[in-house]
Amino acid sequence: MVSRVIPVDSFDLVIFGGTGDLARRKILPGLFRRFIAGQMPADARIIGAARSDMDDAAYRAMVEAAIAEFGGQESKDTKTLQAFLERLHYVAIDATGKGGWTQLAAMMRDSVIRAFYFSVAPSLFADLAQRLHQHKIADRESRIVVEKPFGRDLDSARALNEGLAAHFDERQIYRIDHYLGKETVQNLMAVRFGNVLFEPLWNNHYVDHIQITVAETVGVGGRGSYYDKSGAMRDMVQNHLMQLLCLIAMEPPALFGADAVRDEKLKVIRALQPVEPENIVRGQYEAGEDGPDYATDAENPRSTTESFVAMQVEIANWRWAGVPFYLRTGKRMKARSSEIAVVFQDLGHSIFKGDKARHRNMLSIRLQPNEGMDLQVTIKEPGPGGMRLIDVPLDMTFADALGPDAEAVPDAYERLIMDVIRGDQTLFMRGDEVEAAWAWTDPIIHDWETRGDVPKPYEPGSAGPEEAAILMHRDGRRWRDIKG
């Protein structure tokens, strides 16, 4: 198999916050990989913008160091790296000030796509949008890219949307959720809607329940004081887990297009039922051998912010009525693993009388590590001695199935930035989706705050508090093991 790389049209991409952590860690090394792959046209330009005073040469040196630190083996290709660095420029700009804007306006070319990546704090989004408009730097075809967190509740998300909508149409706004750029997440749609096998079973007649797990081994140290104002619900559930839930539960769109897909996702969010307190478990990690407890990491001894949350949610529509969706995410857990598992119902009747075990088909979709899927099927245990049944996975790890092509798969940021240039919004969140997600999340958080809810402690390196296991045990179900 040979991967096809289709170059995008030429562009001027301005990265506001072009000296920041996200730009250095993800955006610029990702663009370099697209340059190597031949997807970034030779005359495309990247313009870093931030308040620090530096010239093009200093910016190029900073980006070279970032690629050496965060890029892979490709950073050793010095000739290509130099060619890439020549595509970079820098302009000193304060998002809230006057200086630099005329200079930026003069740098932009008319003949190419203009894209503006707001890799800065959300409090600067409206200022940037207003100045891009005022200085006529953005035109009707320009695109802007914004990062999470997109608000911390419904009101703040609305305010951000309004700040952008004052100067840009929704079709120009690309709200990044990098989970949507992951290969497996898109494969989820290919598997559901590109095969005859799954869609007829994808409903409450055949599915027993669905589990979504996003587990991390790291704690919040380093960004503890920031995280402490957010917590797992705001930081992970409202965006990443919600997006996975939407893709797994949505109705088939009429076609694979931005608004068709996003309309269906929105319907899922709107069908989500309020969650009762007995269906949620919040947790906070304790101290372990290799690190302090959450409160120490968060620099807040009295913190009641959750570093873990597990919940049972219901989608009230014809397809999913009665099927529980179990979501969990946490820090300092036993392995770094993100997985969606669709667990099918038991057979109504077994003809194998000697076999007392409970066999269930299950489709598991792994986002990390080892992106891939496996389908658990029941077969006869080989050998003599009658009909004994065992469950085996039909494994499709992409790296095994696709060979070198799997390694050529662009990472989420690379893919999403190229989608911005192509003008494809399918894998980006629409404003109404984000607001609907907050409208569902807000009452849950409000309830914790008014009750003064205290998270349950859990051991680092575990699967979260015991109460999370009970959440499923009480329904006769169990969480999948978290395996790295």
Ligand code: NAP
């Ligand atoms: P960061 O390391 O603090 O960088 C912030 C950048 O913004 C710097 O380049 C800074 O440069 C610039 N900046 C700050 N104030 C400015 C102003 N008034 N005008 C113009 N530029 C200004 O932050 P980050 O980690 O890169 O995060 C950027 C955004 O992405 C945040 O909203 C963050 O929540 C989000 N995000 C980050 C990550 C990540 O992995 N880092 C992941 C997901 C989302 P100067 O100080 O020189 O102006």
